[in-house]
Amino acid sequence: MAAEYRNPKTKAGNKMTKAQSTDIRVALFGQSGAGKTTFLVSYFGNQQRHSFEQKHGYRLEADDVAVGNQLLSRYYKMECGQFPDGTSVSSEYKFNLKLAGLSEPGLHITWVDYPGAWWESQPKDSAEKTSRQNALSGLLGCHVGLLLVDGMQYRRHGLSYVRALLDQFKSEIRRLKDAASKVTQRENFPQIWLLAISKADVLSPGTTAEMIGKEITMGAADQIKGVADALDSKQFGHQYLLLSSAEADGSKVLDATKCIGFQLLAPIALESMLLDAVAEARKKENGRSGLFAKVLDTLSSIVDMVDSLDDFLPPKYQVFTKLLKAMSIKEELNKGASHFREKQAAASKRGDIIAATASAMKAELSSPMARKAYFNNQA
Numbered sequence: 001m002a003a004e005y006r007n008p009k010t011k012a013g014n015k016m017t018k019a020q021s022t023d024i025r026v027a028l029f030g031q032s033g034a035g036k037t038t039f040l041v042s043y044f045g046n047q048q049r050h051s052f053e054q055k056h057g058y059r060l061e062a063d064d065v066a067v068g069n070q071l072l073s074r075y076y077k078m079e080c081g082q083f084p085d086g087t088s089v090s091s092e093y094k095f096n097l098k099l100a101g102l103s104e105p106g107l108h109i110t111w112v113d114y115p116g117a118w119w120e121s122q123p124k125d126s127a128e129k130t131s132r133q134n135a136l137s138g139l140l141g142c143h144v145g146l147l148l149v150d151g152m153q154y155r156r157h158g159l160s161y162v163r164a165l166l167d168q169f170k171s172e173i174r175r176l177k178d179a180a181s182k183v184t185q186r187e188n189f190p191q192i193w194l195l196a197i198s199k200a201d202v203l204s205p206g207t208t209a210e211m212i213g214k215e216i217t218m219g220a221a222d223q224i225k226g227v228a229d230a231l232d233s234k235q236f237g238h239q240y241l242l243l244s245s246a247e248a249d250g251s252k253v254l255d256a257t258k259c260i261g262f263q264l265l266a267p268i269a270l271e272s273m274l275l276d277a278v279a280e281a282r283k284k285e286n287g288r289s290g291l292f293a294k295v296l297d298t299l300s301s302i303v304d305m306v307d308s309l310d311d312f313l314p315p316k317y318q319v320f321t322k323l324l325k326a327m328s329i330k331e332e333l334n335k336g337a338s339h340f341r342e343k344q345a346a347a348s349k350r351g352d353i354i355a356a357t358a359s360a361m362k363a364e365l366s367s368p369m370a371r372k373a374y375f376n377n378q379a
């Protein structure tokens, strides 16, 4: 990984077209049946709704209209009680986050779905082998990895399920790394990881991400370390998120609009990138003045330091410099969501897309949903 950081002057942002700027790439992993397909359908379906925009001040649109329509028709089936049919192909889904009152998207979010069935079997023919290779190159370069922990299995089998899942995931990561080393010169797996408990609607009421996060951190410490080592990521196992795509009763959807955790993903990803940059700066400056690390560490007063911040961001984060800087201006999250939504509206009025996006993200992080559904055991 270190080699990637050696030339901080390479400003990836200069080469990017507008559409590619600030595209958060998230890799979605989970065994088959864990809820990936349903998640992607509901993620888009719920966040493109008019009532969502009214409340949150932004909405998602699909970058490709045809893909959006296809996801929507599956979402409307969910509204009629039906979970989407399974799929076994890997796909990329690109969404634009549109802030109310602004015509350009503030952020792009691309999901790379990696079929769980691929963990469990060898490619059945050369076509599948090729599509696995393509999926692999899509995974490389993702900023964030999300591993789904099936909430239903967790409720039934507890930690023994989690331990087995993590061991299986470790083996899959090792296989992927071997495959990646054959096609590219260096692997570039995400460094930031979230463990997401899917189907959170089936957990007993009152369950929080903190409760589950602490249980897994203690009860599966050895398996977490195994995956972290395989990924070469110190981050793995620190962040936990509750996700639910709908309220359901067995295989019937009761309410497709009752989802949990979705709107936290983009802000958590951005905040994690910022903290990752802090850690990187600290490593680099070890034994030197430590000025930049200190400045970043307080997450404050870096208003005039955009270019300097750039020097400390790994190239794949550099397109986010301005947005990360706006996110980092210290402002207590306990000011509450409505404070940040007002700031978002004011920024939109000025046409300041970066400030508006940062405020929209901070509103989510300071919401009651974040306190219930998100836990970082390092914070």
Ligand SMILES: Nc1nc2c(ncn2[C@@H]2O[C@H](COP(=O)(O)OP(=O)(O)O)[C@@H](O)[C@H]2O)c(=O)[nH]1
Pocket: 030, 031, 032, 033, 034, 035, 036, 037, 038, 039, 083, 084, 085, 086, 087, 116, 198, 199, 200, 201, 202, 243, 244, 245, 246, 247, 248, 249, 250, 251
């Ligand atoms: N209660 C509940 N069940 C879910 C949820 N998401 C998925 N499921 C169930 O899990 C099954 C498998 O989900 P699917 O998205 O196809 O999993 P995938 O194989 O990971 O893509 C669905 O058919 C539903 O029965 C959820 O949010 N809540």
Ligand SMILES: [Mg+2]
Pocket: 036, 037, 038, 086, 087, 088
């Ligand atoms: Mg699926």
